[in-house]
Amino acid sequence: MPIDRAVRSTTLAVRLGAVVLTGALLAACGSSSDGASADGAGGAVTITVDLFGSFGYKEAGLYAEYEKAHPGVKIKQTDTEDEADYWKSLQTRLAGGGGLADVQGIEVGRIASVTQQQADKFEDLKKYGADGLKAQFAEAKWAAATGKYGEVLGLGTDVGPEAMCYRKDLFAKAGLPTDREALAKEWADWDGYLSLGKRYKAKAPAKSAWLDSVGSLYSIMIGQQKERYYDASGKLIWEENPALRAAWDHSVKAAADGLSAKLDQWSPQWNQAFAAGSFATMPCPAWMLGYIKGQAGETGKGKWDVAALPGGAGNWGGSYLAVPKAAQHKKEAYELIKWLTAPEQQARLFEKQGNFPSSTGAIEQVAAATDPYFSNAPIGRIFGDAAKAAPVQVLGVHDQNIAQQITNALSEVERKGTAPEKAWENARKGVANTLG
Amino acid sequence: MTLTAPAKPPKAFSSPRRESSARRAWRKASPYAYIAPFFTLFAAFGVFPLIYTAYVSLYRVELQTPGDMEWRGLGNYTALLGDEFFWNSLRNTFTIGVLSTVPQLVMALGLAHLLNYRMRGRTFLRTAVLLPYATSVAAATLVFAQLFGRDFGLINYALGVVGIGPVDWQNDTVASQIAVSTVVVWRWTGYNALIYLAGMQSIPDELYEAAAMDGASRWRQFFHVTLPGLRPTIVFTVIVSTIGATQLFGEPLLLEGSISGGISHQYQTLGLYLYEQGWGFFHLGRAAAIAWVMFLLIVVVVGVNALIVRRRSRKEAGR
Numbered sequence: 001m002p003i004d005r006a007v008r009s010t011t012l013a014v015r016l017g018a019v020v021l022t023g024a025l026l027a028a029c030g031s032s033s034d035g036a037s038a039d040g041a042g043g044a045v046t047i048t049v050d051l052f053g054s055f056g057y058k059e060a061g062l063y064a065e066y067e068k069a070h071p072g073v074k075i076k077q078t079d080t081e082d083e084a085d086y087w088k089s090l091q092t093r094l095a096g097g098g099g100l101a102d103v104q105g106i107e108v109g110r111i112a113s114v115t116q117q118q119a120d121k122f123e124d125l126k127k128y129g130a131d132g133l134k135a136q137f138a139e140a141k142w143a144a145a146t147g148k149y150g151e152v153l154g155l156g157t158d159v160g161p162e163a164m165c166y167r168k169d170l171f172a173k174a175g176l177p178t179d180r181e182a183l184a185k186e187w188a189d190w191d192g193y194l195s196l197g198k199r200y201k202a203k204a205p206a207k208s209a210w211l212d213s214v215g216s217l218y219s220i221m222i223g224q225q226k227e228r229y230y231d232a233s234g235k236l237i238w239e240e241n242p243a244l245r246a247a248w249d250h251s252v253k254a255a256a257d258g259l260s261a262k263l264d265q266w267s268p269q270w271n272q273a274f275a276a277g278s279f280a281t282m283p284c285p286a287w288m289l290g291y292i293k294g295q296a297g298e299t300g301k302g303k304w305d306v307a308a309l310p311g312g313a314g315n316w317g318g319s320y321l322a323v324p325k326a327a328q329h330k331k332e333a334y335e336l337i338k339w340l341t342a343p344e345q346q347a348r349l350f351e352k353q354g355n356f357p358s359s360t361g362a363i364e365q366v367a368a369a370t371d372p373y374f375s376n377a378p379i380g381r382i383f384g385d386a387a388k389a390a391p392v393q394v395l396g397v398h399d400q401n402i403a404q405q406i407t408n409a410l411s412e413v414e415r416k417g418t419a420p421e422k423a424w425e426n427a428r429k430g431v432a433n434t435l436g
Numbered sequence: 437m438t439l440t441a442p443a444k445p446p447k448a449f450s451s452p453r454r455e456s457s458a459r460r461a462w463r464k465a466s467p468y469a470y471i472a473p474f475f476t477l478f479a480a481f482g483v484f485p486l487i488y489t490a491y492v493s494l495y496r497v498e499l500q501t502p503g504d505m506e507w508r509g510l511g512n513y514t515a516l517l518g519d520e521f522f523w524n525s526l527r528n529t530f531t532i533g534v535l536s537t538v539p540q541l542v543m544a545l546g547l548a549h550l551l552n553y554r555m556r557g558r559t560f561l562r563t564a565v566l567l568p569y570a571t572s573v574a575a576a577t578l579v580f581a582q583l584f585g586r587d588f589g590l591i592n593y594a595l596g597v598v599g600i601g602p603v604d605w606q607n608d609t610v611a612s613q614i615a616v617s618t619v620v621v622w623r624w625t626g627y628n629a630l631i632y633l634a635g636m637q638s639i640p641d642e643l644y645e646a647a648a649m650d651g652a653s654r655w656r657q658f659f660h661v662t663l664p665g666l667r668p669t670i671v672f673t674v675i676v677s678t679i680g681a682t683q684l685f686g687e688p689l690l691l692e693g694s695i696s697g698g699i700s701h702q703y704q705t706l707g708l709y710l711y712e713q714g715w716g717f718f719h720l721g722r723a724a725a726i727a728w729v730m731f732l733l734i735v736v737v738v739g740v741n742a743l744i745v746r747r748r749s750r751k752e753a754g755r
Contacts, residue, residue, distance in 0.1 A: 082693065084695075084716075085693070088695075088715045088716065091499050091500060091715070091718060092499070092715060094500075095499050095500070095502055113500065117500045117501055118500055118501075207587075262586075264692070264694075264699075267692060267693065268581065268582070268585075269585055269586065269587060269588070272585075272587070272588055273587070276587075276588070278587065401716075401717065408696065408699045408700070409699075411607075411699040412699050412700050415604065415607045415699065416607055416608075416699075416700065418700070426700065429520070429521075430696075433519075433521055433717070434716075434717050435717075436713075436717055436719045436722060
């Protein structure tokens with residue numbers, strides 16, 4: 001009997017051993033192949049860049065130029081259209097510590113999350129000498145990406161001074177003035193803009209609305225405020241914030257008057273509508289110009305124009321380039337983003353794509369810029385004035401998520417006819433769920 | 437452990453013709469070595485995540501700061517009881533599940549019945565019904581999202597020709613759920629049809645012949661021979677479809693690319709709500725709790741299914 005038992009336990013040991021061994025072998029295979037695939041051939045370095053929306057570097061030819069000046073460097077860019085999707089996948093990869101690009105774009109609405117929650121996941125660019133660049137940038141832009149201990153966590157790309165883009169041809173068909181100065185006077189404030197919208201609606205071409213969505217109206221109006229969701233001390237104030245409520249009320253009014261084409265921003269339907277002429281005006285931060293060009297295409301050239309924004313200057317968006325700690329080519333990545341955010345490149349990007357520079361030197365350079373696509377509008381002056389007058393915004397960790405809940409609620413009013421008070425209640429619940 | 441030492445005596449007594457103990461041990465162990473890769477992978481990607489998810493569901497954890505874990509006990513679960521978004525997504529999962537599973541299985545049954553006839557190009561047709569299943573969820577849903585577009589969609593265009601006003605397939609609650617269900621039905625009908633077809637072919641021809649002799653029409657044959665013969669197959673497809681419906685995720689996510697399942701969560705399923713909590717709001721603990729609730733839900737639903745089936749067949753046996 002003891003013999004029998006011993007044999008059985010031997011086989012058990014062997015079984016266990018086999019399992020463990022196989023596991024170890026598998027693990028060994030996994031790790032060795034990981035290590036080998038790190039780099040390309042012949043000492044060439046491929047810098048990966050992962051962005052959202054349209055930064056326009058490739059379109060403006062900046063990558064090609066950088067590669068030419070730095071033989072042996074290749075730049076590979078990936079791009080996600082919707083920033084919310086981009087941020088989600090970036091967070092997942094940061095948590096896992098793998099799959100990160102050498103350069104990651106960060107939207108300004110998320111930069112507080114980076115500086116307050118994830119400073120340890122990004123390179124302190126001071127290590128590479130970023131301190132010396134400080135004087136180049138607008139002060140607020142620089143400060144927003146600075147961490148608790150003075151780390152520099154990202155270099156500023158563009159800012160989002162706001163204006164109003166509109167379709168001159170549709171305005172003419174509806175019998176509205178088309179001159180950008182005259183319009184700026186007509187819509188000196190938001191009430192003027194909405195009543196002009198009613199005039200447009202009365203004689204509008206078929207299948208054309210005054211603006212794309214009330215969500216974009218809300219976003220541009222909230223961009224004119226200094227305090228939005230949080231106050232300077234980091235306390236949530238959005239529910240009591242009268243400025244936010246005013247933006248909400250105007251958006252609700254636009255929905256009630258039937259002024260919007262009811263299109264979700266960044267949706268495929270929205271993209272199709274640019275070429276189809278489904279809306280006559282679109283509140284546009286500077287970076288939106290490149291997006292409009294991309295979506296409306298050649299046929300839209302000369303039909304669009306840009307005028308000053310109703311109700312004063314504001315800022316919507318703008319971004320940063322950061323280098324994650326898990327990046328493979330940190331030094332090279334820093335060199336690249338230093339070059340991309342230098343004044344000369346920022347100025348060129350504005351002229352080609354419309355992304356307004358956050359670099360003070362570049363702002364002077366582009367003051368006289370005009371854009372043939374937008375009927376030769378003096379975009380350098382319009383956006384420059386807006387950038388100077390725009391408030392320095394208080395940023396919070398959950399800005400973007402809260403904004404999303406409010407925009408959703410506005411869409412309910414716009415598309416499902418939900419009563420505004422009910423929708424506000426829904427927004428409140430949504431925000432509570434978000435903050436959890 | 438003294439495992440090898442006492443094992444020696446039998447070796448000493450064994451006859452020379454018997455294989456060496458190392459060889460014998462290998463012969464006995466090798467099957468385990470062959471299946472070990474699966475179980476190793478299963479342990480790494482199946483069991484570990486399961487246990488880790490259960491562990492995480494007891495804490496308050498954010499994706500951005502995974503190091504800070506705050507003990508909540510069953511708090512994440514009890515919070516779900518009072519969470520109207522959870523109940524909403526549970527309700528949606530149920531209605532979309534019914535809207536997609538019922539027509540899907542009924543159509544599959546009819547389709548299988550037709551494919552079971554002798555006709556030309558039968559093999560081609562049988563392969564063709566499987567094609568939607570071979571399409572990726574993403575590709576299929578993106579095409580359907582275009583078709584269901586409010587302003588430029590083909591379906592609204594066709595409805596317009598017939599004189600029915602444009603339907604807001606994305607924002608209207610019922611319409612959006614029908615849109616999601618359509619994608620599911622389109623993808624899975626052919627798959628289920630082939631399973632039914634296989635089941636039908638195992639029904640002996642004599643039964644049909646006898647029925648025909650008794651003067652039963654095709655229709656009656658279908659009801660009185662085919663359906664009872666298919667019962668085990670139908671039970672199988674119902675269970676598999678129910679599990680699939682409970683986990684529905686890709687189709688509603690891609691319809692608009694909205695993780696909240698539309699502006700007022702009108703077609704947010706449990707899977708989507710889990711994703712929104714975990715990867716939209718980064719509340720990993722709450723997402724893990726939802727995952728476990730979904731798991732338990734599936735176990736309960738499948739268990740109830742099995743009970744009903746067993747009771748029915750017992751009743752029949754007693755008859």
